[in-house]
Amino acid sequence: MKKKMLAGAALLSAMALAFTGCAGNTSPGASGEPGDGGDVIKVGFAQTGSESGWRSANTESMKEAFSKENGFDLVFNAADNKQEAQIAAVRSFINQGVDAIVIAPITVDGWDDVLKEAQDAQIPVILEDRTVSASEDLYASWVGLDFEQEGRTAGEWVKENFDGKGANLVILEGTTGSSAALDRATGFGEAIKGTDINVLDSQTGDFTRDGGKKVMEGYLQKYGKDIDVLFAHNDDMGLGALDAIKAAGLTPGKDIQIVTIDAVKDGMTALANGEFNFIVECNPLLGEKAAELVKDVLAGKTVEKKTIVEDQSFTQEQAKEVLDSRPY
Numbered sequence: 001m002k003k004k005m006l007a008g009a010a011l012l013s014a015m016a017l018a019f020t021g022c023a024g025n026t027s028p029g030a031s032g033e034p035g036d037g038g039d040v041i042k043v044g045f046a047q048t049g050s051e052s053g054w055r056s057a058n059t060e061s062m063k064e065a066f067s068k069e070n071g072f073d074l075v076f077n078a079a080d081n082k083q084e085a086q087i088a089a090v091r092s093f094i095n096q097g098v099d100a101i102v103i104a105p106i107t108v109d110g111w112d113d114v115l116k117e118a119q120d121a122q123i124p125v126i127l128e129d130r131t132v133s134a135s136e137d138l139y140a141s142w143v144g145l146d147f148e149q150e151g152r153t154a155g156e157w158v159k160e161n162f163d164g165k166g167a168n169l170v171i172l173e174g175t176t177g178s179s180a181a182l183d184r185a186t187g188f189g190e191a192i193k194g195t196d197i198n199v200l201d202s203q204t205g206d207f208t209r210d211g212g213k214k215v216m217e218g219y220l221q222k223y224g225k226d227i228d229v230l231f232a233h234n235d236d237m238g239l240g241a242l243d244a245i246k247a248a249g250l251t252p253g254k255d256i257q258i259v260t261i262d263a264v265k266d267g268m269t270a271l272a273n274g275e276f277n278f279i280v281e282c283n284p285l286l287g288e289k290a291a292e293l294v295k296d297v298l299a300g301k302t303v304e305k306k307t308i309v310e311d312q313s314f315t316q317e318q319a320k321e322v323l324d325s326r327p328y
């Protein structure tokens with residue numbers, strides 16, 4: 001039963017309790033806090049899919065936070081990177097009468113109708129990771145990263161290392177229409193504006209290794225040894241590109257320098273061994289904050305509309321130092 005329905009039902013069940021001594025699972029535990037035998041919070045989580053190492057780490061973080069021990073009954077859906085499937089999952093959560101919905105929206109657009117349906121059903125929505133173009137009134141809060149700053153940091157590294165050399169750059173973009181890809185492109189473009197760096201091409205690899213490899217193969221056929229540097233919107237596309245670069249007889253990290261975003265284990269390993277040259281972190285551990293926001297919203301507390309989680313960046317030397325202690 002949804003939390004907001006409990007006001008009236010609580011009165012009735014209290015009265016029933018007075019006469020029958022029995023109560024459903026809505027009776028609060030000792031402290032009234034969910035998870036101590038008290039109210040269990042039913043949450044529907046609409047994940048993008050399993051497109052990258054970052055996504056796996058994010059899903060793990062969310063499942064750990066929305067555990068039974070923490071007072072949750074989690075309904076999980078991964079939408080295989082398909083927006084229409086993700087919207088259908090949210091509609092299903094509404095029909096199931098969950099207490100709250102969490103979404104990692106694949107793309108920014110297309111969310112207004114289903115978010116309005118959730119609002120009409122009095123089910124609060126929390127966004128984690130990426131954002132939407134819909135009005136802020138249609139969701140309770142968002143916890144994520146500053147994608148524009150991630151792109152800017154990557155661009156500043158390229159500017160610092162390649163401006164004034166007439167360098168040729170190719171870009172592997174993330175999922176088309178996702179806030180991560182849109183904002184990283186904006187930040188990166190701002191950072192290299194006014195330099196003599198020549199952007200030869202920029203296409204989407206959909207945040208996947210296979211996508212990165214296929215697009216990089218096309219770049220190498222078209223531009224070959226003219227490519228000096230690759231900017232990949234995430235580690236996984238960069239890792240896919242490594243295969244293409246080696247198959248072309250070139251040495252990644254030297255013939256073609258590579259800057260990526262995420263800093264997952266495989267990316268940091270490539271950085272430590274010299275195949276990547278610079279990584280900007282994008283922290284996937286958002287589960288704890290998302291769970292805290294769900295509990296606070298359901299408890300009627302006022303919450304921040306936006307929570308940005310801090311990122312850092314790594315050189316090859318820094319990657320060697322921290323690789324064994326990385327949490328993901």
Ligand code: GZL
Pocket residue numbers: 051052053054055129130145180207233234235236261262282
């Ligand atoms: C960023 C996240 C992106 C990662 C990719 O927060 O949305 O999606 O950078 C992931 O690895 O697929």
